[in-house]
Amino acid sequence: MRPCIICHMLSSADGRIDGAALEAVSGRGLYEAAGGKLQGDAWICGRTTMQLHFADQEPFVSASNIPAGPRPIHVARQAGSYAVSVDTRGTLRWSKSEIDGDHLICVVSEQAPEDYLAMLRERGISYIVRGGASVDLPAAVELLGRHFGIRRLLLEGGGRINGGFLEQGLVDEVSLLLAPGIDGRQGVPAVFDGMTSTRNGAVPLRLKSVERLEHGVLWIRYEVVRG
Ligand SMILES: NC(=O)c1ccc[n+]([C@@H]2O[C@H](COP(=O)([O-])OP(=O)(O)OC[C@H]3O[C@@H](n4cnc5c(N)ncnc54)[C@H](OP(=O)(O)O)[C@@H]3O)[C@@H](O)[C@H]2O)c1
Structure with missing residues (x-):
């Protein structure tokens, strides 16, 4: 996949x-x-590039700062094209669920706090949580294929x-x-x-x-x- x-x-x-x-x-x-x-049918960038060019200027600041741990994938919607960010701790703040018409998928590790995931759900952004201390890239890309058809x-x-x-x-x-x-x-x-x-x-x-x-x-x- x-x-x-x-x-x-x-x-x-x-x-x-x-x-x-x-x-x-x-x-x-x-x-x-x-x-x-x-x-x-999709493009992917690291956290620094997303912060410099695409995400909101102000980073996300968690109220709880407690890692969410393992969480199921959240598919907000299917799309014809996708923009994917890799952000280990869930620090990028997003106000929209699209970048230039491409639906946004945030890939994070289990270090991302629950209120970060809640912010993504509220804004209609899809996410994948994979990896303990850092993002498990092979598992994440497999899920991009399986759940989004990339x-x-x-x-x-x-x-x-x-x-x-x-x-x-x-x-x-x-x-x-x-x-x-x-x-x-x-x-x-x-x-x-x-x-x-x-x-x-x-x-x-x-x-x-x-x-x-x-x-x-x-x-x-x-x-x-x-x-
Ligand atoms: N010329 C071009 O074609 C082009 C294209 C894109 C970007 N750029 C330029 O590239 C520069 C940024 O590059 P960069 O190398 O500093 O940063 P980057 O590759 O954009 O982002 C690196 C960050 O991604 C996160 N990350 C999550 N999982 C990772 C993993 N498994 N391996 C590596 N990183 C992981 C880490 O931050 P966390 O730990 O915080 O998650 C890491 O510090 C900017 O100047 C940008 O303009 C140029």
Whole structure:
């Protein structure tokens, strides 16, 4: 039931992913246009990216602060397309149940407090609670397939959530827009970041295609080679 997972990202030639810094060298709209061609029925982002670009500015503050523990999945409604956030402790505040027309699903761990889940239910937002101290990504994506019918999931950053998916063997394809520019700043996340595994060497990829887009941007598609 697990969806096919394609990591779709825009990066500098040195692999960094600060979108604002890349605008000057890649133009606007190329990332979204290429993403549309991947025909995903859902997209997923880490908590930091959701906080920066999509959630309410003020975080959620729990009155109880008591972890809810294991809870059943809540399907507020079915939709044609979905936006999914991964937020371990339930800190993102949402005032709407959609992002640009995509129904919102919040994936949290058992650390998320009950009043957080109540806020989501009240606003018509779906949620999945999986994992004790951290989100159990394999179980969560399985449920995205089973309960929402998601078949092609676009993993859209940032670097840490991408690294988390890759470490769990959940990335099938990488779709990389490589912009002709160098960022070079220490501390700016890379396409895949924060991985802790002790594997020897890089995760192998098989080149599927390369396309030259406007502004000298390269659209490179890879298949992840399973070990
Ligand atoms: N160029 C692009 O295509 C592109 C696309 C997206 C984002 N971005 C940029 O990427 C930057 C943010 O990237 P980031 O790496 O700092 O953050 P991120 O990947 O957006 O979010 C990371 C957070 O997600 C949560 N998370 C939950 N489960 C996780 C797991 N299993 N593995 C990893 N993280 C998990 C953690 O926060 P909790 O523990 O609090 O839950 C973690 O700190 C921003 O500058 C954004 O603009 C660029």
